[in-house]
Amino acid sequence: MGLSNNRVVVIGAGIGGLTAASLLLKAGLDVTVLEAHVYPGGSAGTFYHKGYRFDAGATLAGGFAPGGPHFRLAEMLDLDWPIQPVDPAWVVHLPDKSITQWANWEQWRAERQAKLPGTERFWQLQERLAAAAWDVSSRPFPWPPQSFNDWVTLVKAIRPSTLPAIPYLTRTIAGLARTASPELRAFLDAQLLISAQTTADKANALYGSAALDLPRRGVNHVRGGIGSLAKMLADWIAANGGQVLYRQEVVEIVVRNGHAAAVRTNKGLTAEADWLLANLTPWGLVGLLDGDAANGWRQKIETTPATWGAFTLYLGLDAAHLPKNLPDHHQVVVDPSRPLGETNSVFISLSDPNDGQRAPKGMRAATLSTHTAVAPWWELQNRDRAAYEVRRQQYAERMVAAAERAIPGIGQSIRLCLPGTPVTFQRFTRRPQGMVGGFPQESLFRAHGPATGIPNLWLVGDSIFPGQSTAGVTVGGMRVATAVLHQTGH
Numbered sequence: 001m002g003l004s005n006n007r008v009v010v011i012g013a014g015i016g017g018l019t020a021a022s023l024l025l026k027a028g029l030d031v032t033v034l035e036a037h038v039y040p041g042g043s044a045g046t047f048y049h050k051g052y053r054f055d056a057g058a059t060l061a062g063g064f065a066p067g068g069p070h071f072r073l074a075e076m077l078d079l080d081w082p083i084q085p086v087d088p089a090w091v092v093h094l095p096d097k098s099i100t101q102w103a104n105w106e107q108w109r110a111e112r113q114a115k116l117p118g119t120e121r122f123w124q125l126q127e128r129l130a131a132a133a134w135d136v137s138s139r140p141f142p143w144p145p146q147s148f149n150d151w152v153t154l155v156k157a158i159r160p161s162t163l164p165a166i167p168y169l170t171r172t173i174a175g176l177a178r179t180a181s182p183e184l185r186a187f188l189d190a191q192l193l194i195s196a197q198t199t200a201d202k203a204n205a206l207y208g209s210a211a212l213d214l215p216r217r218g219v220n221h222v223r224g225g226i227g228s229l230a231k232m233l234a235d236w237i238a239a240n241g242g243q244v245l246y247r248q249e250v251v252e253i254v255v256r257n258g259h260a261a262a263v264r265t266n267k268g269l270t271a272e273a274d275w276l277l278a279n280l281t282p283w284g285l286v287g288l289l290d291g292d293a294a295n296g297w298r299q300k301i302e303t304t305p306a307t308w309g310a311f312t313l314y315l316g317l318d319a320a321h322l323p324k325n326l327p328d329h330h331q332v333v334v335d336p337s338r339p340l341g342e343t344n345s346v347f348i349s350l351s352d353p354n355d356g357q358r359a360p361k362g363m364r365a366a367t368l369s370t371h372t373a374v375a376p377w378w379e380l381q382n383r384d385r386a387a388y389e390v391r392r393q394q395y396a397e398r399m400v401a402a403a404e405r406a407i408p409g410i411g412q413s414i415r416l417c418l419p420g421t422p423v424t425f426q427r428f429t430r431r432p433q434g435m436v437g438g439f440p441q442e443s444l445f446r447a448h449g450p451a452t453g454i455p456n457l458w459l460v461g462d463s464i465f466p467g468q469s470t471a472g473v474t475v476g477g478m479r480v481a482t483a484v485l486h487q488t489g490h
């Protein structure tokens with residue numbers, strides 16, 4: 001460690017890395033963020049193309065309501081997020097009915113009673129468990145505990161109101177809804193896949209209950225696209241004496257005497273660090289480590305199944321061809337009897353029609369996404385480029401066909417179409433194999449924490465609990481900043 005004990009280097013300007021960086025800067029540490037790409041945000045970035053600003057991955061911005069992680073961060077940094085609430089949050093299109101995810105509680109209760117009759121007991125239990133889970137997570141909640149200090153903090157986070165949730169620690173959502181009709185099951189699976197990266201049979205009951213509440217916790221449009229969140233944090237860091245350096249891909253972490261001492265970038269920059277935060281997946285981290293430091297991690301990732309990738313379509317749409325009074329976000333389940341993902345479930349987000357930055361006049365920017373296994377894309381990319389192109393085209397066509405169910409006429413309105421596969425995601429977010437969204441939230445007792453085994457090197461981002469979403473990685477970023485400050489004695 002250097003004499004100063006003050007130098008923090010953050011690899012990656014995703015929301016998790018930027019959140020931790022800004023809190024450490026605010027606490028008086030010397031902070032440098034090294035970002036490989038030319039703008040910040042990673043999976044929650046927005047890219048410019050031919051007059052459109054397309055959200056690359058994340059489109060739904062949650063966690064801004066009082067007590068939510070983005071709200072709390074804004075209070076700490078004195079930020080004014082450029083957000084606009086969206087209600088309904090989204091509409092779920094099953095083959096023979098559409099269910100609206102109203103943000104308003106009363107409207108949602110009326111909707112579920114009308115569209116999913118006989119399911120009230122499940123929803124009432126879900127609401128109780130979600131309330132306990134949200135309450136605990138509104139306080140510092142270092143899960144999984146990885147130090148004595150974490151245990152002390154966790155114990156302090158427990159209240160009498162938390163105790164009824166304890167019997168559900170090892171249950172799944174499917175376990176709460178044993179007699180669920182195929183329709184309720186399809187609805188739950190589709191909600192959980194996008195929020196917990198897994199379906200009801202595996203999603204933890206407490207995590208899943210909290211995730212099922214997301215529409216009621218507030219969903220927003222971000223002016224200029226979701227990438228404005230990362231841009232705002234990066235600007236805050238620069239304006240407050242930190243550095244965010246772009247086009248600096250870290251290619252090596254130098255470990256000396258068991259400590260992360262420095263990083264080297266592809267541009268020949270060496271940055272010495274007393275504290276190193278890696279806004280990376282474990283696969284990304286292991287690629288930067290050498291020798292003994294890498295061995296433990298290499299074993300870990302060799303035994304860890306690949307996580308999901310995403311297939312995306314970025315569409316420029318002529319608004320004149322779209323239905324009037326159309327909600328902005330939709331989720332389509334094509335055939336509930338088949339596994340979700342791989343174009344059988346598609347999420348569709350349209351840009352705010354009142355946001356002139358997002359698209360040329362009279363047009364709208366849309367991001368469509370579906371979960372996809374990463375391996376087949378890489379296999380074709382490496383072995384048979386023509387077959388890769390064919391598959392990409394097939395996926396694009398199936399995505400548009402699915403979107404037609406939610407938005408009749410969308411096919412006619414397309415003026416621009418850009419597909420993205422896991423190969424594209426690896427290229428632009430540097431996430432190995434294009435694995436996005438972090439680990440499935442199954443057992444709470446197998447959740448991944450930020451400690452890496454190297455005492456001054458921490459993981460941050462959606463690979464650590466509570467996992468994916470801009471709100472989730474903000475919680476993780478806050479936890480890591482607190483842990484570093486505890487170690488530095490700040």
Ligand SMILES: Cc1cc2nc3c(=O)[nH]c(=O)nc-3n(C[C@H](O)[C@H](O)[C@H](O)COP(=O)(O)OP(=O)(O)OC[C@H]3O[C@@H](n4cnc5c(N)ncnc54)[C@H](O)[C@@H]3O)c2cc1C
Pocket residue numbers: 011012013014015016017034035036037039040041042043044056057058059060061062248249250251279280284310312369428429430431436437438460461462463467468469470471473
């Ligand atoms: C298709 C899709 C849809 C999604 N929808 C939503 C949604 O609607 N709402 C929501 O909240 N979340 C959503 N998510 C999830 C959300 O986007 C992510 O969980 C979150 O943005 C991840 O943040 P992160 O901190 O892990 O960083 P990342 O987004 O992974 O960013 C990491 C950054 O580090 C940089 N980097 C990587 N390696 C290096 C290196 N070696 N050197 C320097 N820089 C490096 C990358 O360029 C990148 O900028 C979605 C994700 C996807 C893919």
